[in-house]
Amino acid sequence: MKIHEYQAKELFKKFNIPVPNGAVAFSPAEAGAVAREIGALPVVIKAQIHAGGRGKGGGVKLAGSVAEAGKLAGDIIGMNLVTHQTGPEGRQVQKVLVEQGLAIEKELYLSIIPDRSTARIVVMASEAGGMDIETVAAKTPEKIIRVGIDPLVGIQPHHCRQVAYGLKFSPAAVKQFVPMLSALYQLFVEHDCSLVEINPLVLTRDETLIALDAKINFDDNALFRHKDVAAYRDLDEEDPLEVEASRFNLNYIKMDGNVGNMVNGAGLAMATMDIIKQAGAEPANFLDVGGGASAEMVANGFRIILSDKNVRAILINIFGGILRCDVLSTGVVEAAKKIGIKVPVVVRMEGTNVEEGRRILAESGLNLISAKDLKDAAKKISEVVRA
């Protein structure tokens, strides 16, 4: 789960991690009020969306007066901001973060992520702040400091010193950095984060360390034990079909193609999307109905696939292990009767109660094309799409 910069900074404040003075604003008037409260100029107006590259996209502006703060906020709120991370359709900006401008001496990079192969929590830092860390990692990997921390031991001051001296901090900066990194690690662990990133971490001209940007991603698997974090969710940042699907506990991701698909199991679902592409079409979605899907859940998934106007055909690929083919077929027939399926549906089923499942489909009176195996399903999809 992602959150906005202003929310991440709220969390940072709780852990005494220094951030610029500022607050979120939902209107030009509010932005002006915040600027007045800050009481210093310039202030920075920053679009709040769940994507990076906001500056280059025109979503970050400097205001030299309270009036200008309001005007710039008015320009940015409501704009459709396109960055290299939003896709060409861009994202609607609903709010801005108004912050005190800083006299920046140096920009650094700092992040904490879990490393899956070593099962350690890794602190990554670099003097190349404000830049795309992937580019730095690719071009000059030696510039990146990495410290792996055993989660059973936790972060120790010596880890923090190792990073601080690697970043060539002065003694005054080291003194600030050690407790800051320690606090950042505590935040990471206590909130079950999957990423905490400060890019850039700024050293100001008067030698103060401040987090100029803040990015926090949370482990979706742990949200059940963080109701406060779950409250940060911004539905405006999510695709409406995906939001609706999540209400039914369906694992659905909208894509751009023309062949909808419903599969049991994430790996098989990904492989089915690949098969659709190989058959000469494009997948319209990822949808994993899981092993315990009821007829109702299946019907809901079907309805969501069909809500996508781009869908011209549907491929159902079910290898029944826990999921029974007769349960699936009942769901498909129920959905069809409720909303009316107008596109051709290719159905490939295997596993438990497969004959019963095929019988239910065949006797439904619907336009359902049975495929005997995956090769046959791919062939039939490509025929249906070409028609």
Place this chain on the structure above:
Amino acid sequence: MSIFVNRDTRLVVQGITGREGQFHARQCILYGTRVVAGVTPGKGGQQMDAVPVFNTVREAVQEAGANCSMIFVPPAFAADAIFEAVDAGVELVVAITDGIPVMDMMRVKACLRSSPVRLIGPNCPGIITPGEAKVGIMPGPIHKPGGPIGVISRSGTLTYEVVYQLTLKGIGQTTCIGIGGDPVVGTGMIDCLAAFEKDPDTKGVVMVGEIGGKAEEEAARFIKAHMTKPVVSLIAGLTAPPGRRMGHAGAIIDGAGGTAQAKIEALKAGGVHVCEDLGSFGEFCANVFV
């Protein structure tokens, strides 16, 4: 032969009285697995069919001789269930549960570093040595006993598809292991490859991977350096968009990489036979494994 599970496996099912635990314990018994005990805290003294239920895994080990555990405990309590099984001295823990927080698994894995206990999973369908023991939720009938191919996979139903195609071609399996779809798993691809290389009855290996992480790339280097037996691989997710979690917690293309294309290239460089058409997987294997 086989790896990790066989007819000597004596299984305790943690979470046996829950809906999933009951259903799958019965399926394993039907397959012929020796299910010797179940554990649900508070329900000790009950029976699930002919299987005695205990309050603790320790009792299941001491009184019923369990040496392997299969875990059907909900995500909030699953790490604790794994720790309990490890403490109780089982040799193999198979964690089926999907949705365990990553930090919990980081701690489990760190703890297991200094333990002889093997963990498979979590978020996996389990492990089966066809004809001998099923410790998982996979459908038994699609498997063909007697080998000679070992199967390793990050997936559940995609594994079944692959296994079924092998069986239809008359290619049997020694052991099939679902290592799970999470980013932090107890047993990795390299662990399984090494074990299959050592197993005299396994003559070749099928490896099913997907986007996210670097497991396949690391496996490719291991295969090139250490494997004499042929390896066929299939990678799911060539069409997956970056930055999105595709069902499995570990299936995400992020800044650290993990695209299907990169994995396929690394595997080919490692001498692996990569099948890029799932529909013809069985034929592809028949050609490689003659």
